[in-house]
Amino acid sequence: MQWLNLHTHHPVGSTDVLEIESLYFGQEITHRSGFRSVGLHPWYLERLDLAAAEQWLRQQAALPGTLAIGEAGLDKVTQTPWPAQLDAFGVCLRVAADTGKPLLIHCVKAYGEIVQILNHPGGVARRPRTVVFHGFDKHPQTAQMVLHAGCHLSFGAALFREDGHAAEALRQTPAERFFLETDVQKIDIKAVYARAAEIRDVPVSVVQEQVWENFEQYISSAF
Numbered sequence: 001m002q003w004l005n006l007h008t009h010h011p012v013g014s015t016d017v018l019e020i021e022s023l024y025f026g027q028e029i030t031h032r033s034g035f036r037s038v039g040l041h042p043w044y045l046e047r048l049d050l051a052a053a054e055q056w057l058r059q060q061a062a063l064p065g066t067l068a069i070g071e072a073g074l075d076k077v078t079q080t081p082w083p084a085q086l087d088a089f090g091v092c093l094r095v096a097a098d099t100g101k102p103l104l105i106h107c108v109k110a111y112g113e114i115v116q117i118l119n120h121p122g123g124v125a126r127r128p129r130t131v132v133f134h135g136f137d138k139h140p141q142t143a144q145m146v147l148h149a150g151c152h153l154s155f156g157a158a159l160f161r162e163d164g165h166a167a168e169a170l171r172q173t174p175a176e177r178f179f180l181e182t183d184v185q186k187i188d189i190k191a192v193y194a195r196a197a198e199i200r201d202v203p204v205s206v207v208q209e210q211v212w213e214n215f216e217q218y219i220s221s222a223f
């Protein structure tokens, strides 16, 4: 059993950590980690050729080591026009559903909209089997809505914020429904596990085993 870092932009190459590096269309593929997720990030959709992006996504998804599609999602704070975000998110949903890969979600102030799309993908796509909202830092009520929709949550740096809501959200999240990550932060993933263990009032080994079990059941079993 290893440690899992579900979502990072800065893999450090520790031999005992399985790191899923987040890559988006237009970015150079570094292969710094043997494992990756590939997506169309709502921040980087300007002048995007959606057909070319979808082709890239499908090629990348077929490579060994591509464990998930994402990050993908909707962001109400970024400049990217909403229709372009919806189109790109639709492509990612479709590729995730077609390939059986989990979908890692980037969501800023659009929880209701994303849950609505997941519950009613309409003609656009089937729903992916596993959907994880990454970098979760919202209230427990928002967490409950996302969990109720059958999705998972991934927690990172927000757990260290004294005034944040993420710690309480993690405390209330069922054991089989959470992951841990470092995202853009250059922090040690093991420190995130230690913090999660403190919040859940269990030994670190319990968190490590649980997250690994979740990985095997919901992420790695998909390929």
Ligand SMILES: [Zn+2]
Binding pocket: 007, 009, 022, 071, 183, 184
């Ligand atoms: Zn990220």
